[in-house]
Amino acid sequence: MKKTNFRSERMRILVVGGKGTIGQVIVGKLEKKHEVIIAGRTSGDVQVDLTEVASIERMFKKVGHVDAIVNASGAAKFQTIEAMTPEDNLVAVQSKLLGQINLVLIGQHYLLHDGSITLTTGIMKDDPIPGGASAAMANGGVAAFVKSAAIDFTQGIRINCVSPNVLEESYDAYQESFKGFVPVPAERVAMAYVKSIEGKQTGQEYKVY
Ligand SMILES: NC(=O)c1ccc[n+]([C@@H]2O[C@H](COP(=O)([O-])OP(=O)(O)OC[C@H]3O[C@@H](n4cnc5c(N)ncnc54)[C@H](OP(=O)(O)O)[C@@H]3O)[C@@H](O)[C@H]2O)c1
Numbered sequence: 001m002k003k004t005n006f007r008s009e010r011m012r013i014l015v016v017g018g019k020g021t022i023g024q025v026i027v028g029k030l031e032k033k034h035e036v037i038i039a040g041r042t043s044g045d046v047q048v049d050l051t052e053v054a055s056i057e058r059m060f061k062k063v064g065h066v067d068a069i070v071n072a073s074g075a076a077k078f079q080t081i082e083a084m085t086p087e088d089n090l091v092a093v094q095s096k097l098l099g100q101i102n103l104v105l106i107g108q109h110y111l112l113h114d115g116s117i118t119l120t121t122g123i124m125k126d127d128p129i130p131g132g133a134s135a136a137m138a139n140g141g142v143a144a145f146v147k148s149a150a151i152d153f154t155q156g157i158r159i160n161c162v163s164p165n166v167l168e169e170s171y172d173a174y175q176e177s178f179k180g181f182v183p184v185p186a187e188r189v190a191m192a193y194v195k196s197i198e199g200k201q202t203g204q205e206y207k208v209y
Contacts, residue, residue: 010033010034010035011033011034011035011066011067011068011197012034012035012037012065012066012067012068012112013030013034013035013036013037013066013067013068013069013070013197014037014039014063014066014068014069014070014107015027015030015036015037015038015039015070015071015072016039016040016048016050016069016070016071016072016073016103017039017040017071017072017073017074017120018036018038018039018040018043018044018070018072019038019040019043019044020040020072020073021167021169021170021186022072022120022164022167022186022189022190023038023072023073025186025187025189025190026070026072026190026193026194028190029190029191029193029194030194030197034067037063037066039059039063040073046059046062046063047059050071050073050074050095050099050100050102050103051094051095051098051099053102053106056102056103056106056107057106060106060107060109060110063110064110065110065111065112066110066111066115067111067112067114067115067116068111068115068116068117068118068197069104069107069110069111069115069118070117070118070193070197071099071100071103071118071119071120072120072193073095073099073120074092074095074099074100074120074138075091075092075095076092076095076134076135076138077089077091077092078131078132078134078135078177079131079134080130080131081133084133084134088134089134089137091134092134092135092137092138093137093138095138096135096138096139096142097138097141097142100119100120100142101141101142101145103117104117104119104145104149104159108153108157111155111157113155113156114155114156114157115155115156115157115158116157116158116159116160116196116197116202117157117158117159117160118159118160118161118162118193118196118197119142119146119159119160119161119162120142120161120162120163120164121139121140121142121143121161121162121163121205122135122163122164123163123164123166123181123207123209124136124139125137125139125140125143125163126163126207126209127181127209129177129178130177131177132177139163142161143161143163143205146159146160146203146204146205147203147205149203150202150203151203153202158196158200158201158202158203159202160196160201160202160203160204160205161204161205161206162189162192162193162196162205162208163205163206163207163208163209164184164189164192164208165181165182165183165184165209166178166183166184167183167184167186167189168183168184168185168186169185169186171183184208184209188208189208192206192208
């Protein structure tokens with residue numbers, strides 16, 4: 001049979017943050033074809049707090065091996081630089097930055113051959129908003145980590161990240177900070193995760209702007 005460039009078989013996919021605004025749309029696209037396990041601090045099938053290494057280890061021991069790991073969660077404190085404290089900045093360091101990187105460092109050992117990892121960054125690293133420097137720092141760190149980590153993986157393992165614009169679904173809450181931005185539908189953002197999971201690319205940052 002002719003080999004395709006896409007994974008068409010049923011996969012076992014872990015989606016951290018799968019009950020969130022972006023996560024639930026990703027899950028909606030995946031669950032028609034694949035087995036999806038949703039993780040969250042309180043929501044989902046299995047509990048995890050990405051800010052704690054022990055919690056990530058406990059989650060993978062429960063879940064076991066998967067074909068794909070997706071993260072659609074991450075917190076940051078929005079604060080102008082003049083008012084920001086080192087403690088404020090730690091929120092993004094521990095959640096968006098180290099939380100996602102630790103998910104990779106621990107999760108890689110639970111990935112099957114040809115598996116994939118898909119992380120989440122965001123537009124504010126490329127298109128700054130007031131008070132967004134801490135989130136931008138974490139987003140930039142994750143994007144650089146993904147690009148570099150991709151060349152180290154063997155066994156066919158791929159890693160990408162998705163950088164969403166502000167979502168139409170979140171715009172009511174965020175519009176004061178995102179003046180002049182043109183929000184994108186979660187549907188479009190979710191397709192970038194599908195490309196990462198079912199496609200063949202690695203080391204990419206999919207900018208859905
Ligand atoms: N919405 C947007 O417009 C937008 C745009 C660009 C980038 N992003 C980024 O995309 C990611 C998801 O955004 P969203 O709007 O979908 O968020 P959301 O609606 O708040 O959902 C976040 C999800 O993640 C889980 N979660 C939160 N903290 C967690 C932790 N420490 N460990 C494990 N799970 C955790 C939550 O479940 P529990 O409460 O059960 O933990 C929830 O299911 C965030 O990093 C965000 O910055 C969002």
